[in-house]
Amino acid sequence: MSENLHQLRCIGCGAQISGAEARPDFRCAVCGELFEVEFPGWTERKGPDRPNPGALKWLWRERRCSAEWLDQSGVWRYRELLPILDNFGNTVSLREGNTPLYRLTRAAKALGIDQLYAKHQGMNPTGSFKDTGMTAALSVARERGFEWVACASTGNTSASMAAYAARAGMRSLVLIPDGKIAWGKLSQAMDYGAVTCQLKTDFDGCLRLLTKIVNEAPIYLLNSVNPYRLEGQKTPAFEIAEAFEWNVPDHLIVPGGNLGNSSALGKGFRELRELGLTARMPRISVIQAEGANPLVRSFADGDNAELLPMEAQTRATAIRIGNPASWRKAARAIRETGGWCLDVTEAEIAIAKAEIGAEGLGCEPASAVTLAGLKKLRAKGAIASGDTVVLVLTGHTLKDADYTIDFHRGTLLSAEEKAGLEPQIEAQRRNALQVEASAEAVLAAMKESLP
Numbered sequence: 001m002s003e004n005l006h007q008l009r010c011i012g013c014g015a016q017i018s019g020a021e022a023r024p025d026f027r028c029a030v031c032g033e034l035f036e037v038e039f040p041g042w043t044e045r046k047g048p049d050r051p052n053p054g055a056l057k058w059l060w061r062e063r064r065c066s067a068e069w070l071d072q073s074g075v076w077r078y079r080e081l082l083p084i085l086d087n088f089g090n091t092v093s094l095r096e097g098n099t100p101l102y103r104l105t106r107a108a109k110a111l112g113i114d115q116l117y118a119k120h121q122g123m124n125p126t127g128s129f130k131d132t133g134m135t136a137a138l139s140v141a142r143e144r145g146f147e148w149v150a151c152a153s154t155g156n157t158s159a160s161m162a163a164y165a166a167r168a169g170m171r172s173l174v175l176i177p178d179g180k181i182a183w184g185k186l187s188q189a190m191d192y193g194a195v196t197c198q199l200k201t202d203f204d205g206c207l208r209l210l211t212k213i214v215n216e217a218p219i220y221l222l223n224s225v226n227p228y229r230l231e232g233q234k235t236p237a238f239e240i241a242e243a244f245e246w247n248v249p250d251h252l253i254v255p256g257g258n259l260g261n262s263s264a265l266g267k268g269f270r271e272l273r274e275l276g277l278t279a280r281m282p283r284i285s286v287i288q289a290e291g292a293n294p295l296v297r298s299f300a301d302g303d304n305a306e307l308l309p310m311e312a313q314t315r316a317t318a319i320r321i322g323n324p325a326s327w328r329k330a331a332r333a334i335r336e337t338g339g340w341c342l343d344v345t346e347a348e349i350a351i352a353k354a355e356i357g358a359e360g361l362g363c364e365p366a367s368a369v370t371l372a373g374l375k376k377l378r379a380k381g382a383i384a385s386g387d388t389v390v391l392v393l394t395g396h397t398l399k400d401a402d403y404t405i406d407f408h409r410g411t412l413l414s415a416e417e418k419a420g421l422e423p424q425i426e427a428q429r430r431n432a433l434q435v436e437a438s439a440e441a442v443l444a445a446m447k448e449s450l451p
């Protein structure tokens with residue numbers, strides 16, 4: 001029996017096609033927009049394919065104790081809500097998902113919020129949230145018989161794709177902007193055996209070129225324009241809802257780059273509500289870096305404004321994206337939930353990252369925009385002290401160690417960027433000390449470090 005219950009629907013003109021009919025660039029043949037996966041059997045109230053909320057909650061909980069490899073994945077544990085494969089035996093998994101939901105006690109205290117959590121997607125097998133989407137889309141590629149997969153990337157997608165392709169015995173092609181990705185990520189693509197091309201262009205240029213290439217050669221595109229990526233990336237919404245006993249938090253705060261992740265989490269929470277697993281959706285807010293803020297600009301231009309591509313600049317290289325592919329999907333998630341779209345400065349990102357580090361968690365710079373954005377939302381009164389807030393931390397702190405070291409050494413930010421924030425920056429800096437090799441000197445250093 002086929003486990004496949006999905007079709008694709010264009011978010012622009014509404015055209016419906018089967019998965020096999022999608023073009024290699026995943027753009028609609030009629031209007032050029034992106035597709036979304038939909039499950040027609042779910043809309044029929046008492047239809048045989050509509051999932052039963054009570055039974056699912058029980059089944060998903062049972063699977064947490066299962067020894068089955070598919071159940072041990074935090075993505076495929078919820079496979080009833082991802083019927084995108086003909087056969088789940090084709091799944092390629094690295095036991096992704098099941099990431100921790102940590103309480104952020106110090107930040108909560110500083111901001112006067114009782115319930116502040118971080119869903120740390122950097123705790124996935126390759127160190128970023130991309131793994132949850134990669135297991136889904138790469139499994140589809142394998143089932144459809146592709147030998148090659150490819151992506152344009154600011155680093156994390158390529159690291160993830162290369163790992164999953166290697167596990168599946170497939171070949172992978174990575175296009176990255178030369179000199180603008182963190183070493184940790186580049187090293188992963190090399191280690192997992194991808195053909196890695198560093199191009200003299202930015203992320204948007206890499207994606208444009210790759211779109212041409214996949215239209216000419218039988219290569220499966222694994223960027224988040226591929227709607228199956230978002231199916232996997234919606235599952236952290238299920239994990240969060242489950243962790244709160246199916247009462248969703250009031251706010252979810254997500255970094256915005258190519259805007260696939262915020263779209264996917266919106267879809268996940270929307271489906272939970274539509275299927276009756278939860279009563280409502282959290283407000284979803286997207287935070288961008290000030291130098292890479294095309295969605296913020298489009299929101300400022302009003303409800304029906306188009307997105308104007310820009311040249312992006314930020315040290316949070318993961319979100320250095322000026323022409324985000326999934327912006328319409330993300331804008332929908334923000335608008336339908338009553339969330340916000342904000343940007344934060346380089347100094348605000350750096351301070352927030354150090355604060356998350358000081359909680360014993362750490363994250364990469366792009367993830368820290370969430371805490372920086374939360375501070376702004378709190379300051380403008382958008383978040384009440386009794387609200388439950390979840391920040392989505394997207395990448396592991398070791399992805400970009402250079403950034404962290406530069407911050408603590410005091411060489412990261414320019415005087416202009418620091419202006420007015422010097423005391424906050426200095427309060428977070430913990431540079432390594434050059435100390436004489438004697439007990440007295442080390443004890444003196446400890447004493448000096450006391451506040």
Ligand code: F0G
Nearest residue numbers: 153154156157257258259260261394395
């Ligand atoms: N955080 C991290 C750590 C990322 O790597 C990315 C995107 C984002 C946030 C933004 O997510 O694009 O779904 O809005 N990284 C992509 C990549 C673009 O190629 O690794 P988004």
